Amino acid sequence: xxxxxxxxxxxxxxxxxxxxxxxxxxxxxxxxxxxxxxxxxxxxxxxxxxxxxxxxxxxxxxxxxxxxxxxxxxxxxxxxxxxxxxxxxxxxxxxxxxxxxxxxxxxxxxxxxxxxxxxxxxxxxxxxxxxxxxxxxxxxxxxxxxxxxxxxxxxxxxxxxxxxxxxxxxxxxxxxxxxxxxxxxxxxxxxxxxxxxxxxxxxxxxxxxxxxxxxxxxxxxxxxxxxxxxxxxxxxxxxxxxxxxxxxxxxxxxxxxxxxxxxxxxxxxxxxxxxxxxxxxxxxxxxxxxxxxxxxxxxxxxxxxxxxxxxxxxxxxxxxxxxxxxxxxxxxxxxxxxxxxxxxxxxxxxxxxxxxxxxxxxxxxxxxxxxxxxxxxxxxxxxxxxxxxxxxxxxxxxxxxxxxxxxxxxxxxxxxxxxxxxxxxxxxxxxxxxxxxxxxxxxxxxxxxxxxxxxxxxxxxxxxxxxxxxxxxxxxxxxxxxxxxxxxxxxxxxxxxxxxxxxxxxxxxxxxxxxxxxxxxxxx
Numbered sequence: 306x307x308x309x310x311x312x313x314x315x316x317x318x319x320x321x322x323x324x325x326x327x328x329x330x331x332x333x334x335x336x337x338x339x340x341x342x343x344x345x346x347x348x349x350x351x352x353x354x355x356x357x358x359x360x361x362x363x364x365x366x367x368x369x370x371x372x373x374x375x376x377x378x379x380x381x382x383x384x385x386x387x388x389x390x391x392x393x394x395x396x397x398x399x400x401x402x403x404x405x406x407x408x409x410x411x412x413x414x415x416x417x418x419x420x421x422x423x424x425x426x427x428x429x430x431x432x433x434x435x436x437x438x439x440x441x442x443x444x445x446x447x448x449x450x451x452x453x454x455x456x457x458x459x460x461x462x463x464x465x466x467x468x469x470x471x472x473x474x475x476x477x478x479x480x481x482x483x484x485x486x487x488x489x490x491x492x493x494x495x496x497x498x499x500x501x502x503x504x505x506x507x508x509x510x511x512x513x514x515x516x517x518x519x520x521x522x523x524x525x526x527x528x529x530x531x532x533x534x535x536x537x538x539x540x541x542x543x544x545x546x547x548x549x550x551x552x553x554x555x556x557x558x559x560x561x562x563x564x565x566x567x568x569x570x571x572x573x574x575x576x577x578x579x580x581x582x583x584x585x586x587x588x589x590x591x592x593x594x595x596x597x598x599x600x601x602x603x604x605x606x607x608x609x610x611x612x613x614x615x616x617x618x619x620x621x622x623x624x625x626x627x628x629x630x631x632x633x634x635x636x637x638x639x640x641x642x643x644x645x646x647x648x649x650x651x652x653x654x655x656x657x658x659x660x661x662x663x664x665x666x667x668x669x670x671x672x673x674x675x676x677x678x679x680x681x682x683x684x685x686x687x688x689x690x691x692x693x694x695x696x697x698x699x700x701x702x703x704x705x706x707x708x709x710x711x712x713x714x715x716x717x718x719x720x721x722x723x724x725x726x727x728x729x730x731x732x733x734x735x736x737x738x739x740x741x742x743x744x745x746x747x748x749x750x751x752x753x754x755x756x757x758x759x760x761x762x763x764x765x766x767x768x769x770x771x772x773x774x775x776x777x778x779x780x781x782x783x784x785x786x787x788x789x790x791x792x793x794x795x796x797x798x799x800x801x802x803x804x805x806x807x808x809x810x811x812x813x814x815x816x817x818x819x820x821x822x823x824x825x826x827x828x829x
Contacts, residue, residue, distance in 0.1 A: 325370030332363035368401075479553070479574035482560075485567060487512050487527055499551055499576055500543065513572065516543045518550065526555065530570050534559040540577070550801075552577040582795065608649050615642045663708075664790075666701040666821040669743055670734055676713040677732065680721075689724055692731040692808060699736045702743050703821040704790055712783040716747040716814050719780070723751025723812065731810055741820045742792075748805055748813035754798040762796060792818040 339359040342352040379387045479496035481489055492508050500516060502508050514523030522541045530536050536557040543551050557572040618639045625631040673695060681691055720730045733746035754762060763784045787794045793816075800806055800813040 325366075328366040329363075329370050332359065332366040335359040336363045478576070479572075481513065481572050481574075482569060483513050483572065484569045487514060489513050490569070496574070499553075499574065518542045518544050526557075530557050530559055531567050534561070543574075550578075552581045582793075607645070611642055611646050611649065615639065615646065618642060663705045664703050665706075666703050667706060669699060669702045669704070669745060669818070670695045672704070672706055672709055673713060673732060673734060673745065676710050676717065680714065680717050684717075684721060684730060687721070687725070688727045689721060690729055692729050694731070694733045694804075696733075696735050699734055699743055701821045702818045704818065705786075708786045709790070712786050712816070713745075713747070715780065715783045720747060720749035720751060720812075723749050723753075725751070729808065729810075731805065731808060731813075733804075736820075740817075742817045743820060745816040745818070746802070746805070746813055747816075748800060748810040750809055750811055753811040754796065759796065759798065763794075787816055787818075790818055792816060 336356070336359040339352065339356040343356045346352055379385060474493055476493060477495055479493065479499045481492040481496050484490050488510055489508055489512075490510075492505060497503070497505065497508065500508060514520075514527055517523035517526070519542065526536065526539060526541065529539075536555060539555040539557070541553055541555060543553055553574045554577050555572055555574050557570050559567055560569045560571060562568050618635050622632055622635040622639065625635065677691060677693070684691065717730060724730070728750040730750075731746065731748040733744070733748075735744045735746075736742075737744060763780050784794060795815040795817075796813070797815070798812040800810050802813065805813050
């Protein structure tokens, strides 16, 4: 009876059974995809919700479909009593499944709030990201601007350093830097030349004050630069490794740190050596001019009574030839009167420059040979020998032969007196194309000149010889003659020339005369 009643419902049972299977399949597929999404983004709350939602739907689909299939199986199999026993359980399980779906669905509201909150946070994050991007762009522009500014500043510093280095290296004045202890840490090429050094290694690391000839001056320089921070027009005398003396005027400034502590100094030195020589020569020339004018007047006033004294003395000598005692006394008077006349003659020569027509171009070596031929025998008698170094090919010089011979004789006589016996007199002649000058050097191995006398040797009547051995006019007259020839005379004791030092010369007189012009060289 039951089988007949259920036959007309068989298609419905089939459709319901197929639908239940399809529902299980679709729910399982949905659960699979939801699970994949959750694994891809475990932190995504929405995918988690989908997973639990599909999980409850799948459980509901399985529960409903499974109980439907069991129902058809038991009913169609004639086991209706079994189904009636299981039926309450079927409803309970389905109710639980529907409840689970309801719970998950109800929780969707909270999920929506969480998602909205996440969206707000995402939006805030997006805005923050946008602000960060804007800040990044601004920082990039600032960085680019900063790089440009740094590059521009670097170029300016590089240009400034190049200008400073160019000024430092090309300056004709000595520029040097000292550290806190006063040691030289940098110096330019002009400074090396000025101190007579060939390389920086000879100078760097040495105290600057060690080059001062006067240690007290060096101590004064350091004290003032530390105390006042600057120094201006500080005159001093320095000597380099080659012992060359230089007169310098220093300008210095202290280098201080941020706290004001002394860190070193920078020094600029101007070489006054040539200026000082020219000044000394000018002073000497002015002095000689003044003394010459005085000497001329004195010579003319004294010459007349000296002539009268000498004349009467000679007349009396003739009258008293037979009286040896009186004749000897008159001879002494005559001798000293002639000495006075010679002094007066020197004064007249000293005060009167040579006439222009007496100047003519000539060979300076020939003039030296003529003078040496006269004095060489006298020198050899005292075992004094002449060391000649006369250069060939020296151009003509415009000079007065008689007066220039007088200069050479005076210098050679002074050399003879300085040596006394057994020594060497050196005579050199050179030509300097750079200055267009001819140089004559007369030196000796004598006792030299004391430093305190160097500034007075050309003064009239100054002599270091004993009484009756010199008038003190020889070098003064020589100075005036060289000045009349538009030249100059320099004295070094000891000599600075290596060639003179090699033969142990102690004093050297350097005479510089200008080369005769081409139109003057052709005159006869």
